[in-house]
Amino acid sequence: DEIIIVDDGSTDKTFLALKSKRFPCEHKILRLSRGGIVNALNRGIELSTNEFIARFDVDDRYHTDRIDFTLAAFTPEVCAVFGTQNRSYAMAMRLEGLDGRWRATQLTWGM
Incomplete structure (x- = not known):
C-alpha cells in the first residue's frame, strides 16, 4: 500500500x-x-x-470500500474501472492489433 x-x-x-x-x-x-x-x-x-x-x-467524497471494490472488478479482461456520481462501471475490451492504435472489438459494461 x-x-x-x-x-x-x-x-x-x-x-x-x-x-x-x-x-x-x-x-x-x-x-x-x-x-x-x-x-x-x-x-x-x-x-x-x-x-x-x-x-x-x-x-x-468516496465510500470507504471504494478501493477494494474497484480492485475486485479488475480481471484480465478489464482494462478500466471508472464511476460517476452514483454508479461504478467496469469496462472490458478485447483489443486487437497492437500497431499503436487500440481498437475495441468487444466492449462490455457492467457492475
Whole structure:
C-alpha cells in the first residue's frame, strides 16, 4: 500500500497538517507551486511504485470500500474501472492489433 499526496500550492495550512499526520502505510507528500491539476497528477504518477492508481481531489467524497471494490472488478479482461456520481462501471475490451492504435472489438459494461 502507498499514499502519494500532491499539494498543488494550497494557501492554507494543508501542507503543514499533512506533514504532521501519521499514515497507515508508506507515503510521500509533494508540494508544488500551482502547476495545475494535470501536472500534479503526472508528478504523483511518477512517484508511484504500484500497479494501480486511484485519484482523489480535496473535495471528493468516496465510500470507504471504494478501493477494494474497484480492485475486485479488475480481471484480465478489464482494462478500466471508472464511476460517476452514483454508479461504478467496469469496462472490458478485447483489443486487437497492437500497431499503436487500440481498437475495441468487444466492449462490455457492467457492475
